[in-house]
Amino acid sequence: MIRNTNTQRAILDLAESFMQDKGFNGFSYAHIAAELGVKNAAIHYHFPTKEVLGCAVIKRYRDRFQLWINNARVKDLSPQEKLDWFFSIYTNTRADNGKVCLAGSLEIDFNSIPTSLREQTEALTSELLTWLQATLSEGRDAGVFHFNGDPVSKAALILSSLQGALQMARALGTGKYYAVVEQHKQDLLA
Amino acid sequence: MIRNTNTQRAILDLAESFMQDKGFNGFSYAHIAAELGVKNAAIHYHFPTKEVLGCAVIKRYRDRFQLWINNARVKDLSPQEKLDWFFSIYTNTRADNGKVCLAGSLEIDFNSIPTSLREQTEALTSELLTWLQATLSEGRDAGVFHFNGDPVSKAALILSSLQGALQMARALGTGKYYAVVEQHKQDLLA
DNA sequence: AATTTTACTTACTAGTTAGTAAGTTGTCAA
DNA sequence: TTGACAACTTACTAACTAGTAAGTAAAATT
Numbered sequence: 353m354i355r356n357t358n359t360q361r362a363i364l365d366l367a368e369s370f371m372q373d374k375g376f377n378g379f380s381y382a383h384i385a386a387e388l389g390v391k392n393a394a395i396h397y398h399f400p401t402k403e404v405l406g407c408a409v410i411k412r413y414r415d416r417f418q419l420w421i422n423n424a425r426v427k428d429l430s431p432q433e434k435l436d437w438f439f440s441i442y443t444n445t446r447a448d449n450g451k452v453c454l455a456g457s458l459e460i461d462f463n464s465i466p467t468s469l470r471e472q473t474e475a476l477t478s479e480l481l482t483w484l485q486a487t488l489s490e491g492r493d494a495g496v497f498h499f500n501g502d503p504v505s506k507a508a509l510i511l512s513s514l515q516g517a518l519q520m521a522r523a524l525g526t527g528k529y530y531a532v533v534e535q536h537k538q539d540l541l542a
Numbered sequence: 543m544i545r546n547t548n549t550q551r552a553i554l555d556l557a558e559s560f561m562q563d564k565g566f567n568g569f570s571y572a573h574i575a576a577e578l579g580v581k582n583a584a585i586h587y588h589f590p591t592k593e594v595l596g597c598a599v600i601k602r603y604r605d606r607f608q609l610w611i612n613n614a615r616v617k618d619l620s621p622q623e624k625l626d627w628f629f630s631i632y633t634n635t636r637a638d639n640g641k642v643c644l645a646g647s648l649e650i651d652f653n654s655i656p657t658s659l660r661e662q663t664e665a666l667t668s669e670l671l672t673w674l675q676a677t678l679s680e681g682r683d684a685g686v687f688h689f690n691g692d693p694v695s696k697a698a699l700i701l702s703s704l705q706g707a708l709q710m711a712r713a714l715g716t717g718k719y720y721a722v723v724e725q726h727k728q729d730l731l732a
Numbered sequence: 733a734a735t736t737t738t739a740c741t742t743a744c745t746a747g748t749t750a751g752t753a754a755g756t757t758g759t760c761a762a
Numbered sequence: 763t764t765g766a767c768a769a770c771t772t773a774c775t776a777a778c779t780a781g782t783a784a785g786t787a788a789a790a791t792t
Contacts, residue, residue: 374654459709460650464564477713505725512706519649523667531695538691
């Protein structure tokens with residue numbers, strides 16, 4: 353018997369990947385088990401219910417984002433570089449087999465997921481928005497970003513647009529996604 | 543036996559509603575049948591497969607949009623009024639039990655829907671984008687809209703953002719949606 | 733060396749899914 | 763008034779869903 357101590361992590365990786373590919377309701381324990389070469393029950397051993405698994409995926413995603421933004425590599429960047437870093441998250445998501453934003457995927461499934469997942473989704477979206485708003489504020493104060501109105505609204509506009517652009521790219525191609533990102537830069541920097 | 547000659551239409555209405563509420567993979571023939579007070583097989587009588595049903599929903603949605611934009615009530619509006627009309631579609635969608643954009647919902651499910659639905663989704667998104675781009679062009683030429691870059695890119699930015707904002711509103715509330723719409727207006731008109 | 737724990741497997745359940753085949757009944761046209 | 767047809771229902775299937783209970787074997791702990 354081959355013991356794999358990383359099964360728990362592999363399950364989370366696959367679940368995250370499936371959620372960004374097909375949505376929370378678009379994959380089953382059988383899909384994960386098949387990819388891992390184990391039986392369904394093995395997944396239930398590590399994550400008793402799909403709700404627990406889904407929560408763990410979002411929690412890990414949130415923790416990763418917090419780790420990134422609190423790391424000097426991001427923290428010490430200029431506002432412009434921070435924004436480019438943020439865009440690169442979405443660009444990498446698109447490049448990774450046309451995946452979409454985890455938050456957007458969960459928001460579409462919002463009315464058919466357990467409450468605990470909704471709470472995690474809300475927390476994730478809030479955290480993304482808070483960081484982006486702070487970065488926009490910082491950039492405008494530094495005179496590099498130019499926009500009217502509340503940074504909170506501008507952050508919501510940019511975040512919602514990146515989320516939507518990843519989805520739109522599935523129908524109309526990656527070019528549309530890049531066009532959106534470039535337009536944001538032009539709007540902010542001009 | 544009560545004969546309902548509008549069953550076909552009622553099925554389309556319910557399917558459209560479900561797709562904007564839970565996504566294409568989030569509802570079943572049983573859900574529609576239960577709402578209508580008929581048996582599953584009755585739905586199959588009108589729409590033999592879920593693929594056929596889904597296609598019919600998107601096709602009707604597209605036809606409705608074309609009818610609207612070609613009607614004098616919209617055609618003869620000023621660019622600013624046209625944009626407000628376009629925003630009102632999304633505002634009404636949000637007001638209707640927190641539904642999301644049909645295109646966005648389908649793009650999330652893109653990797654788990656039949657090819658015919660993907661083609662319909664692509665066509666729908668293209669048509670929305672084309673109209674919005676033309677309206678932005680018209681408005682900039684008339685001196686009422688102000689933005690840099692290609693109207694095609696700006697249209698993609700606005701459409702993707704509206705799509706994303708309806709989703710974000712599920713997690714963070716309707717206020718976030720309105721903030722995004724107001725920010726777009728400020729960005730375009732200032 | 734004995735025992736416990738970890739990471740599974742086999743085998744199962746109850747519910748749901750899209751889809752089908754054959755029968756039923758009210759309505760309408762000839 | 764007969765027959766065709768439209769709009770269903772009943773009854774079913776095969777596949778898939780999340781989840782459970784009991785057993786097993788290797789590794790870690792004592």
